[in-house]
Amino acid sequence: MSSPGPSGSERLVLAVSGKGGVGKSTLSALLIRVLSERGGGPL
Secondary structure, X not given: OOOOOOOOOOOOOOOOOOOXXXXXXXXXXXXXXXXXHOOXXXX
16 A cells, blocks of 8 residues: 655645634644655755
8 A cells, every 4th residue: 555645746835824813824834844854855
């Protein structure tokens, strides 16, 4: 069986939305940090 998750040819696209003051910037920064620590490519 193959492992789940994106292969080298697939892209992960995330969108964050919501009202002001609900933590969108904090969530985005944490996602960038986690993905870069996992060896993600360009952001």
